[in-house]
Amino acid sequence: MKKQTTKNAEKETRQRLMDAGLRLFGLHGVGATSTRALALEAGVNLSAIPYHFGGKEGLYRAVLEHTIGVKLAEVGPGLDRVLAACANPSAGRGELLAAMRTLVRTMVTVMLGSPESRSFSQIMMQEQIAPTGAFNIFHDGFFAKVHGVWTQLLGRLLGLPPESLELRLRALAVMGQMVIFRVGMSGILRVVGGEKLSDAHLECITRLCIQQVEAIVAGYEPACPELGAMSGLLEGAQ
Amino acid sequence: MKKQTTKNAEKETRQRLMDAGLRLFGLHGVGATSTRALALEAGVNLSAIPYHFGGKEGLYRAVLEHTIGVKLAEVGPGLDRVLAACANPSAGRGELLAAMRTLVRTMVTVMLGSPESRSFSQIMMQEQIAPTGAFNIFHDGFFAKVHGVWTQLLGRLLGLPPESLELRLRALAVMGQMVIFRVGMSGILRVVGGEKLSDAHLECITRLCIQQVEAIVAGYEPACPELGAMSGLLEGAQ
DNA sequence: AGGTTTAATTCAATCGAATGAATGAATCAA
DNA sequence: TTGATTCATTCATTCGATTGAATTAAACCT
Structure with missing residues (x-):
């Protein structure tokens, strides 16, 4: 159980963030979407955004x-x-x-x-x-x-x-x-x-x-x- | 000169804010438009927004x-x-x-x-x-x-x-x-x-x-x- | 009309909350 | 053990709103 969850989170952190980004950026735009809202929606730690995408803008471009x-x-x-x-x-x-x-x-x-x-x-x-x-x-x-x-x-x-x-x-x-x-x-x-x-x-x-x-x-x-x-x-x- | 400027600012503060709001809200949406940007664009003090419209949302509705x-x-x-x-x-x-x-x-x-x-x-x-x-x-x-x-x-x-x-x-x-x-x-x-x-x-x-x-x-x-x-x-x- | 008060408006300074990002420790797979 | 990733914590900045003093135009009084 733990392994599955962990494994999912690991391999899919980027994907989950991009899914969340697609939804939230579409709804509110880049400027009005906070990194915390993105992390929450994706079920991911906040720091994953700068880590994987170099920041909010990077996630948007991705x-x-x-x-x-x-x-x-x-x-x-x-x-x-x-x-x-x-x-x-x-x-x-x-x-x-x-x-x-x-x-x-x-x-x-x-x-x-x-x-x-x-x-x-x-x-x-x-x-x-x-x-x-x-x-x-x-x-x-x-x-x-x-x-x-x-x-x-x-x-x-x-x-x-x-x-x-x-x-x-x-x-x-x-x-x-x-x-x-x-x-x-x-x-x-x-x-x-x-x-x-x-x-x-x-x-x-x-x-x-x-x-x-x-x-x-x-x-x-x-x-x-x-x-x-x-x-x-x-x-x-x- | 001073009187004209003053007079303009007084009577037209609301109008100037609404003009600025129309432009900036249209460009970036409510969430991504800051009260400071609105005040700057309107050439008006920041406090005029809560004072005249009760806040940013009030300005938006107006x-x-x-x-x-x-x-x-x-x-x-x-x-x-x-x-x-x-x-x-x-x-x-x-x-x-x-x-x-x-x-x-x-x-x-x-x-x-x-x-x-x-x-x-x-x-x-x-x-x-x-x-x-x-x-x-x-x-x-x-x-x-x-x-x-x-x-x-x-x-x-x-x-x-x-x-x-x-x-x-x-x-x-x-x-x-x-x-x-x-x-x-x-x-x-x-x-x-x-x-x-x-x-x-x-x-x-x-x-x-x-x-x-x-x-x-x-x-x-x-x-x-x-x-x-x-x-x-x-x-x-x- | 001249001087004074009054209410409305503007302003600079400040508040607590939220923001994006950075940090270093902790955790994990290899 | 090693390198990659996640995490809680922290930072400086910016946010919207408030505050009380300063300024203004208008109402008032004599």
Whole structure:
């Protein structure tokens, strides 16, 4: 018994701290989370934080990098599949739309499905609100990737060049349809009722987002023609 | 000179503290914002916080209530106009679509236009992440109102009953197209380039959101038919 | 109007509590 | 025994709030 407990604590101290960090950092942010609260939540001695991670900030960075790795492994294959479809010049509208459907499904599942994705999204939002030094990890490792895939996919479907400003903004708006269910979760649960979204809710959200994106693609008309060649507004166009 | 300074400080101490609070609470949250930072930012003595607001939390509530009042005054008229159109049984598709366009324009302007709206949205996001006792103020006073208007409007345009679960979720998804530009601002600025969205960007976002909502309305097909009568999933249907 | 009192507000100094980190002893597996 | 890890204790700092004196504008009185 003692050995088990000890063994667990030893090998898993880092992991327990990172779990606690993911939860508490997501809930209250780095600044408002105390090392003592972290140690208590993890069931670990306070000094384990400076010892294993060099301090609270170090734990935060470790949590970020680890969680981003996990999430990227979840979405990565889906993203690659979509990218492959986009890169294939002979891919028809049907295949591109199929790729879109899997992309929506992947996003909804990853963002809303697992419970730890809640904390992940919370930390991501905190970084969007007040970017810390770790913002780049999120942006380059996640946000930009997903946005890039949507941009390529919609570019093919709408016939817009990948550098188009309107295309990039449209990709964001389309993503927003899914993201809002994560961002506004607290409020949404009050509107919909209940303490968490049921599987039926998730399935409905998925289908309805797919259907709306299909409608957007079908009914597309240029909205900002005068900005057509306005990729000049893009600085880091790449 | 001295009198002016003095006079300003006297009459405006509360206001200055609330301005500072809006900015700092939005940036770092209540827990991570120190009274000293607030006093410094406001150019005011530290004791003014307990004196005028009873403490940091009191200042937070005051900031919330005041700012919500201001924002509601900005959107209120626009919302009412849309509600009036929805309530008018003889309103045709054209009038409803016109109402939709002003609703999109209002949301984009209020959320992305003014600089203090940034802090407001940031605080709103903080409350969505970790609702405090003040969450109700936001939800009932803002979120639920805007969502209700979108629900009514889309209900008319799509021919769905106001209690429909799919309708409510669709209203959220549609709102998400605009909300994401506020929520993901930090990341968006990296994607688009620059330090803030220009007027040209805002106009493009507005038009493109309008066009996409038009497409969604035009291309609507029920996505969750089996949930058609599933307002049973709604607890507080009202 | 001029001088005095009064209540409200601001201020510097200070409080106890909580913070993040460091320390060295204690514990453990190897 | 050795090196790694955990632990209780301690440190300097910062936190939110309080205190009582100082300052101010306004009300009052003659």
